[in-house]
Amino acid sequence: MTARRVVITGMGAVTPLGNDVSSTWKSLIEGRSGISKISCFDASKFPSQIAGEVKDYDFSPWLKKSQALKDAKKNTQFALGACQEAMEDSGLDTSAMDRRRLGLYYAAGESGAMLQPLVRANHQAFDGNCKFHVEKYVRERLSTMAVSEEIEKEPFSTLRHLIETFDVRGPA
Amino acid sequence: MSRRVVITGIGTLNACSIGRDNFWKSALDRRTGISEVKQDEFGPIPVKSYGRIQDFQPSEFIQNRKSLKVMCRDIQMAVVASYLARQDSGLGDGVADPERSGICMGEGLFDHDLEELSETLRHSIDSGEDFDERRFGQEGMSYLFPLWLLKYLPNMPACHISIAHNLQGPSNTLTEDGSGSAAAIEEATHVIQRDMADIMFCGGAESHLNATGLLRPHALGILNPNGSSDRPYPVFSKSGAGLVMGEGGAILILEELEHARKRNARIYAEIVGVSSCTDWKSKSGPAAASESRVAVMFDALGLAKITPEAVDAIHLSANGIREEDIEESLAIQELFGKLTAPPKLVRTKSLTGYMGFAAASTETSLAAMSLKHGRLVPSGSNEDSLLKDPFTFAGKNTGRSPLRYLLVNQFTKGLCHHSIVLKTLGSGS
Numbered sequence: 001m002t003a004r005r006v007v008i009t010g011m012g013a014v015t016p017l018g019n020d021v022s023s024t025w026k027s028l029i030e031g032r033s034g035i036s037k038i039s040c041f042d043a044s045k046f047p048s049q050i051a052g053e054v055k056d057y058d059f060s061p062w063l064k065k066s067q068a069l070k071d072a073k074k075n076t077q078f079a080l081g082a083c084q085e086a087m088e089d090s091g092l093d094t095s096a097m098d099r100r101r102l103g104l105y106y107a108a109g110e111s112g113a114m115l116q117p118l119v120r121a122n123h124q125a126f127d128g129n130c131k132f133h134v135e136k137y138v139r140e141r142l143s144t145m146a147v148s149e150e151i152e153k154e155p156f157s158t159l160r161h162l163i164e165t166f167d168v169r170g171p172a
Numbered sequence: 173m174s175r176r177v178v179i180t181g182i183g184t185l186n187a188c189s190i191g192r193d194n195f196w197k198s199a200l201d202r203r204t205g206i207s208e209v210k211q212d213e214f215g216p217i218p219v220k221s222y223g224r225i226q227d228f229q230p231s232e233f234i235q236n237r238k239s240l241k242v243m244c245r246d247i248q249m250a251v252v253a254s255y256l257a258r259q260d261s262g263l264g265d266g267v268a269d270p271e272r273s274g275i276c277m278g279e280g281l282f283d284h285d286l287e288e289l290s291e292t293l294r295h296s297i298d299s300g301e302d303f304d305e306r307r308f309g310q311e312g313m314s315y316l317f318p319l320w321l322l323k324y325l326p327n328m329p330a331c332h333i334s335i336a337h338n339l340q341g342p343s344n345t346l347t348e349d350g351s352g353s354a355a356a357i358e359e360a361t362h363v364i365q366r367d368m369a370d371i372m373f374c375g376g377a378e379s380h381l382n383a384t385g386l387l388r389p390h391a392l393g394i395l396n397p398n399g400s401s402d403r404p405y406p407v408f409s410k411s412g413a414g415l416v417m418g419e420g421g422a423i424l425i426l427e428e429l430e431h432a433r434k435r436n437a438r439i440y441a442e443i444v445g446v447s448s449c450t451d452w453k454s455k456s457g458p459a460a461a462s463e464s465r466v467a468v469m470f471d472a473l474g475l476a477k478i479t480p481e482a483v484d485a486i487h488l489s490a491n492g493i494r495e496e497d498i499e500e501s502l503a504i505q506e507l508f509g510k511l512t513a514p515p516k517l518v519r520t521k522s523l524t525g526y527m528g529f530a531a532a533s534t535e536t537s538l539a540a541m542s543l544k545h546g547r548l549v550p551s552g553s554n555e556d557s558l559l560k561d562p563f564t565f566a567g568k569n570t571g572r573s574p575l576r577y578l579l580v581n582q583f584t585k586g587l588c589h590h591s592i593v594l595k596t597l598g599s600g601s
Contacts, residue, residue: 041305042305042306042309043305043309044306044309045305045306045307045308045309045310046309046313047309047313099452100449100467104450108347110281115293115296115303115308116302116303118289118293119293119296119297119301119302119303120301120302122286122289122290122293122294123293123294123297123301125286126290126294130290132286132287132290134212134213134214134215134383135212135215135216136215137215137286137383138214138215138216138217138383138387139215139216141383141384141387142216142387142390142391145387145391147388147391147392150388150391151388153281154280154281154347154349155280155281155326155347156280156347156348156349156587159347159348159587159588160586160587163450163451163452163587163588167452168450168452169449169450169452169464170449170450171358171448171449171588172448172449172450172588
């Protein structure tokens with residue numbers, strides 16, 4: 001059996017250099033750096049204060065389409081944008097194909113820890129003698145937990161949104 | 173000619189036992205390892221029972237104390253499972269060709285030890301009770317030991333296992349929630365079939381035996397709040413009331429057939445079909461649930477070049493969440509319901525509790541042992557089954573003889589489904 005050959009037919013990107021492939025490429029060719037001082041939180045007391053941040057990425061059009069994305073973290077937001085651009089770039093008419101032959105392989109990361117709920121729960125749960133009171137921890141966590149937001153920190157949550165948004169039915 | 177993939181090693185640890193031998197005996201005797209939790213162990217979370225591994229001593233297997241310190245309980249279980257699998261496979265001296273030996277694991281986020289984080293959090297708080305980024309950067313971070321994060325990352329089981337057994341070939345970790353170890357088995361199979369490796373360790377491990385780990389399933393309303401010593405965890409049952417969680421790990425060693433034969437390895441079974449798809453729905457109503465589940469089972473049978481009649485038994489994905497178990501029952505009814513003698517049904521989660529990342533690899537381990545020993549895992553009374561006659565659960569001595577094909581399902585709602593077909597490697601193969 002002849003091995004099947006694989007080609008690239010579509011690309012999408014959301015990067016610190018630009019929020020699509022052409023602006024990212026333009027920045028690269030012009031020798032611009034996407035590294036800058038961190039602006040998305042107060043890193044003024046951190047040992048390192050620079051990072052490659054995505055700039056001015058507007059996720060609001062997605063939220064108008066689907067409330068299911070309201071708790072999506074930045075990694076999911078970027079993945080959706082990049083995937084949308086790649087699909088359009090490829091010219092693939094998915095309505096005309098067997099969607100079981102449309103698969104997805106996504107390199108997942110985490111969205112970052114939500115420290116605020118942990119800080120509050122820790123404050124409640126540990127007494128002056130550093131003894132941990134599990135019932136206080138659980139009560140505090142449950143009183144502030146939005147479970148849909150909690151699930152979004154899992155690496156698989158981006159996969160779930162991509163599958164649903166692009167109606168992927170093959171292996172994923 | 174395509175390369176054939178067989179299972180030559182099994183390493184399991186769970187509430188029933190550490191080691192697959194006693195696990196198999198527990199399964200045949202239908203002896204659950206689920207036990208009652210201590211009162212208020214998890215505060216107000218209404219959990220009565222859990223599949224806890226009693227007296228887990230990872231240092232019996234993992235000699236390097238420095239390594240142990242940077243492994244959370246889940247990772248320790250994964251590494252112990254890998255040592256058990258290696259012992260079982262006859263690879264006692266290690267793999268012969270490290271560059272042709274690899275690993276694929278199904279994992280996810282592990283729960284942080286709260287006491288370990290306590291000083292960090294205490295020094296990251298403002299004058300109220302809110303998180304203070306500046307204080308975290310200036311003080312809180314310094315209370316974390318430098319390798320803290322490595323203790324909890326999803327890819328660290330594969331890291332430690334590849335170091336422990338000198339696996340220099342392909343390495344990957346798949347984060348697919350409960351489908352993770354099924355996805356790992358699928359990918360490991362394909363890696364060997366594509367001639368990128370001859371041996372692949374694959375599987376998963378997890379432990380949510382703590383308040384943080386149980387918070388989310390409790391908030392989602394999917395934990396079984398009941399629990400009695402008679403029926404601690406009904407699955408695929410009209411009285412299914414949710415999950416009883418369990419901890420542990422299961423690792424299989426997959427090997428190319430000729431490679432296994434050359435070293436006279438004991439072969440449990442051959443993987444002859446493995447398929448996956450997303451949990452898609454294009455229809456509505458009851459038919460929607462079965463659509464993707466039927467497709468994945470049908471495709472796995474097609475890859476195995478068999479029809480539904482050939483399947484001796486189905487190892488159910490069933491986890492006790494009634495809605496999900498019903499969805500599986502509808503799919504099985506659709507694909508196998510016209511047969512006068514459909515496959516036997518096997519349900520095993522009530523032995524160990526639902527083990528999340530380790531669920532599929534544990535289920536596949538039992539299916540492989542069933543084929544090796546020629547016996548199905550007895551699965552209880554048909555009275556409470558979600559499927560009626562002619563579907564029946566495997567009894568103590570029922571099922572066709574000899575067993576040839578078993579189908580193992582792992583369905584994860586909202587995400588991905590997997591089906592794996594195992595075959596006995598008979599004398600004519």
